Amino acid sequence: MRTEFAASLERAAAGEELTREDIINLLAAAPGAEEEALYRLADSVRARVAGDEVHLRGVIEFSNYCRRHCYYCGLRADNAKLQRYRLMPEEIIAAARRGAELGYGTIVLQSGEDPWYTGPMLAEIIREIKKLGVAVTLCVGERTRDEYAMWREAGADRYLLKHETANADLYARLHPGMSWQERLRCLQWLRELGYQVGSGNIIGLPGQTLADLADDLILLRQLDVEMAGLGPFIPHPATPLGGEPAGSLDLTYRVVATARLVIPYAHLPATTAVGTLAPNGRQLALQRGANVIMPNLTPTRYRADYQIYPNKICVNEGPEDCRHCLEGMVRALGRRLGRGPGHTLKPLPVQ
Numbered sequence: 001m002r003t004e005f006a007a008s009l010e011r012a013a014a015g016e017e018l019t020r021e022d023i024i025n026l027l028a029a030a031p032g033a034e035e036e037a038l039y040r041l042a043d044s045v046r047a048r049v050a051g052d053e054v055h056l057r058g059v060i061e062f063s064n065y066c067r068r069h070c071y072y073c074g075l076r077a078d079n080a081k082l083q084r085y086r087l088m089p090e091e092i093i094a095a096a097r098r099g100a101e102l103g104y105g106t107i108v109l110q111s112g113e114d115p116w117y118t119g120p121m122l123a124e125i126i127r128e129i130k131k132l133g134v135a136v137t138l139c140v141g142e143r144t145r146d147e148y149a150m151w152r153e154a155g156a157d158r159y160l161l162k163h164e165t166a167n168a169d170l171y172a173r174l175h176p177g178m179s180w181q182e183r184l185r186c187l188q189w190l191r192e193l194g195y196q197v198g199s200g201n202i203i204g205l206p207g208q209t210l211a212d213l214a215d216d217l218i219l220l221r222q223l224d225v226e227m228a229g230l231g232p233f234i235p236h237p238a239t240p241l242g243g244e245p246a247g248s249l250d251l252t253y254r255v256v257a258t259a260r261l262v263i264p265y266a267h268l269p270a271t272t273a274v275g276t277l278a279p280n281g282r283q284l285a286l287q288r289g290a291n292v293i294m295p296n297l298t299p300t301r302y303r304a305d306y307q308i309y310p311n312k313i314c315v316n317e318g319p320e321d322c323r324h325c326l327e328g329m330v331r332a333l334g335r336r337l338g339r340g341p342g343h344t345l346k347p348l349p350v351q
């Protein structure tokens, strides 16, 4: 084991605040003893702060229209090959009701950036879903502060807005017409409005370095996020990055494990993207720091068209199949399903 890796891991085990250099050392863990030690520590921190519960957040991908042009995403407006769909409000509410019946404590409303759904329209949908007694997470991109405020008032509990990359130059190259500063401003508004805030980044983007990934984790720490989505880059053939290699699965695991040490109290999903790259990807992520899974509640006939990346798993199953499959996965790992909404893991402030 390299001396610098062992020293950084020791600092992490002692609960010290990790420096950028420490984080880079951990992200560079070599296969074998170093990776195993990193994963062991991440799993023990996960057990201490989050326990053995794995929270299921039911995701409804209610629209695949998007006004943006992100270079890595199959939903980008320029992808004319994609069959577009929008769920009507009553379909969204029906899907949420199914999720509540299946015992999911949180419903995630996710879409491309689709202004067809006005602020008041989404507020009404949120109000109806809140009557089901579940937590609501929104993941609908950049909107105005007034809209964020309206949805919070309607009962939305959480908002997920990934920063995608903390490297502002890389961000600018991949997001034509968007601004990294604006992204951060939205995250600031969400915090001010009292949302539990989620962010996160893509792993393995062309041109991205370990130092960039360390900066991602430091940004997540600065944002004091309640959750972080950390998923590998998977090239979509109908995008400008379609010919680039996918992000490394092993690097993704190292990022998830290191995130558990840098932001120990954040909920970390075992993403569908890792499950897409390897059949046991989500199981391994759950054993390396993750504590959340996001089963799909989108009506089956639309699922294949929510194509941020290709070959996504679980597109042909119904909501009940996903529920049973994931319950089996969680139990096989010796863990148990989370009860209730699975709100923030952060300790309550001392009175």
Ligand code: SF4
Pocket (backbone or CB within 6 Å): 066, 067, 068, 069, 070, 073, 074, 075, 076, 077, 111, 112, 113, 141, 308
């Ligand atoms: S990443 Fe989000 S904002 Fe960008 S094109 Fe895809 S759905 Fe739209």
